[in-house]
Amino acid sequence: MARPTIQESGTRSSDAASAGPATAGSTGLAPSRNLLRRATIALPLLSVLIFLAVWQIVGGHIDPILLATPVNVVKAFWDLLTSGQLGPAFATAMGDLATGYLLATVVGVAIGVLMGRSPIVERVLNPYVNFFQATPLIALVPLVVIWFGVGFEARVTVTFMLAVWSIIINTATGVKETPPALIDVGRVYKLSRWRVITGVALPNAVPNIFAGLRIALGKALIGMVIAQMEISVTGLGGLIINYGNAFKTAYLLAAVCTASLVGVVAASVLEIIRRLAFPWTKGEDLGRW
Amino acid sequence: MTTMQAGAAIDVVAVEKRYGQRRGTANVALRDVNLNVQSGEFVSLVGASGCGKTSLIRMIGGLAPYTAGSITIDGSPVRGVPQRLGFVFQDAALMPWRSVRQNVAMGLNEIAKTLSKQEARGRVDAQLELVGLSQFADYYPRQLSGGMKQRAGLARALVSAPGLLLMDEPFGALDAFTRLRLQEELALIVSESSTTTVFVTHDVDEAVFLSDRVAVMSASPGTVKEIVTVDLPRPRLGRQGLLDNRRAAELRDHVLRLVMEDQEARPSRPA
Numbered sequence A: 001m002a003r004p005t006i007q008e009s010g011t012r013s014s015d016a017a018s019a020g021p022a023t024a025g026s027t028g029l030a031p032s033r034n035l036l037r038r039a040t041i042a043l044p045l046l047s048v049l050i051f052l053a054v055w056q057i058v059g060g061h062i063d064p065i066l067l068a069t070p071v072n073v074v075k076a077f078w079d080l081l082t083s084g085q086l087g088p089a090f091a092t093a094m095g096d097l098a099t100g101y102l103l104a105t106v107v108g109v110a111i112g113v114l115m116g117r118s119p120i121v122e123r124v125l126n127p128y129v130n131f132f133q134a135t136p137l138i139a140l141v142p143l144v145v146i147w148f149g150v151g152f153e154a155r156v157t158v159t160f161m162l163a164v165w166s167i168i169i170n171t172a173t174g175v176k177e178t179p180p181a182l183i184d185v186g187r188v189y190k191l192s193r194w195r196v197i198t199g200v201a202l203p204n205a206v207p208n209i210f211a212g213l214r215i216a217l218g219k220a221l222i223g224m225v226i227a228q229m230e231i232s233v234t235g236l237g238g239l240i241i242n243y244g245n246a247f248k249t250a251y252l253l254a255a256v257c258t259a260s261l262v263g264v265v266a267a268s269v270l271e272i273i274r275r276l277a278f279p280w281t282k283g284e285d286l287g288r289w
Numbered sequence B: 001m002t003t004m005q006a007g008a009a010i011d012v013v014a015v016e017k018r019y020g021q022r023r024g025t026a027n028v029a030l031r032d033v034n035l036n037v038q039s040g041e042f043v044s045l046v047g048a049s050g051c052g053k054t055s056l057i058r059m060i061g062g063l064a065p066y067t068a069g070s071i072t073i074d075g076s077p078v079r080g081v082p083q084r085l086g087f088v089f090q091d092a093a094l095m096p097w098r099s100v101r102q103n104v105a106m107g108l109n110e111i112a113k114t115l116s117k118q119e120a121r122g123r124v125d126a127q128l129e130l131v132g133l134s135q136f137a138d139y140y141p142r143q144l145s146g147g148m149k150q151r152a153g154l155a156r157a158l159v160s161a162p163g164l165l166l167m168d169e170p171f172g173a174l175d176a177f178t179r180l181r182l183q184e185e186l187a188l189i190v191s192e193s194s195t196t197t198v199f200v201t202h203d204v205d206e207a208v209f210l211s212d213r214v215a216v217m218s219a220s221p222g223t224v225k226e227i228v229t230v231d232l233p234r235p236r237l238g239r240q241g242l243l244d245n246r247r248a249a250e251l252r253d254h255v256l257r258l259v260m261e262d263q264e265a266r267p268s269r270p271a
């Protein structure tokens, strides 16, 4: 019988590399594509450089309390690093974020699966999910302090509380949207009820779960920084608020940039996990510069 | 390939299927359906869209309950999914997160305990070979063409050497050439096995080419209105052979007329 040809899967080359034996290699790119590829690296870089230059020039003419220049921010960053303030603050921030976020992931996925599989659970929990999703949860920080004090537990709670809802909602959507035909396949080939959940509904939800995890990461970051600013005055949030109160704008911005860095690194880790653990999911261009 | 067990014998007696009973306005999809399929036989279900072909084949496969009558397989009533069943779905219904090999291996779930790892792997490989997918065993479904997906779905259904093979418009979404090729492959595979096959299709040519008998269904409410025996000699391994075969043309016209007259009659029927 004639061997059918492979259809291009339309993913980026980095994904296709893991695809299989017959995929086209990256050799023989047309010159125009090569140019395009270079432009995709050069343009964002150029954009950032111009932005920093403009900032440097404008910042040089403004009161340093209002706006620090990039050079001064870098100096402040170096100073924070060498004076031993940044390391512990970074560690505290990562600890709070990782604990709250991982907790939110576990709880969010579990509740999401339950809601997605059981219409009863969905109806029971929907009012709460909708309510908390719509509530500006930061307003609950004083209550969290009353319940959990001003330490690690309170900060983790705030981080968790902000992150968990997007994970629940996205997981439930992915599980609920499992194609009925796939459930039928599971039944025809005698999967147990449990295996239908873990082997069909849950993998079906993986792309949604990762979409939820990305949204949740941003929210967790906000929760973590605010909790450190408002509850404990520690970690990166603590640096931000202390240097803000001292009108040391360069130091404040250095701490803010470090918090952004945490976010970027965490998002990249998430993307790497997705590619390594779930190579069958389609690559998304989020996370690319 | 494996020891041949007899194909299942199906008996559908006075079956009725209603949808939406709770809201009062029960929609009778099927009424008084009678059909028996003998062991090893290939029977097609054809009929206008909405006449209940999918409903019937899902009930035979234990995926949906019926509201009256009885369906028995080898004499025992269908309760849940019967044993040694292969089911081919319209859009292949492969798990996107499993490679082709892993998808096909799902077909062995039921008998996995009786097989060693090597035996299971050997059977999956042999089945992949049979449908021409050996080179693509480690591909994910999204990297396959429509025809290849359908081949994988077929391999998953056949790998356990099922006693009963149910297929719901398996080639409906394929282009004409791929469809012809897969029809020939299916004819060959089924002729070499002892499985009983129930095959839903809209394509009358396909039904005549593949089947021992064609059950023509009419709609509202759906029922089997005539069963046409396809008395063409076997093996019928080439589709071309049927193009200029007079008997095949007669059968096709007859089945087509039965389907068409039903479709024309429908609008004038009182609700």
Ligand SMILES: Nc1ncnc2c1ncn2[C@@H]1O[C@H](COP(=O)(O)OP(=O)(O)OP(=O)(O)O)[C@@H](O)[C@H]1O
Residues within 6 Å of the ligand: B019, B020, B027, B029, B048, B049, B050, B051, B052, B053, B054, B055, B056
């Ligand atoms: N889940 C359902 N709930 C309510 N009604 C249904 C359901 N599934 C099917 N029906 C109804 O049952 C009738 C038969 O549907 P079915 O899908 O079995 O037809 P079919 O012959 O397979 O059609 P097609 O050829 O278009 O696939 C239709 O009138 C349809 O509206």
Ligand SMILES: [Mg+2]
Residues within 6 Å of the ligand: B053, B054, B055
């Ligand atoms: Mg149908």
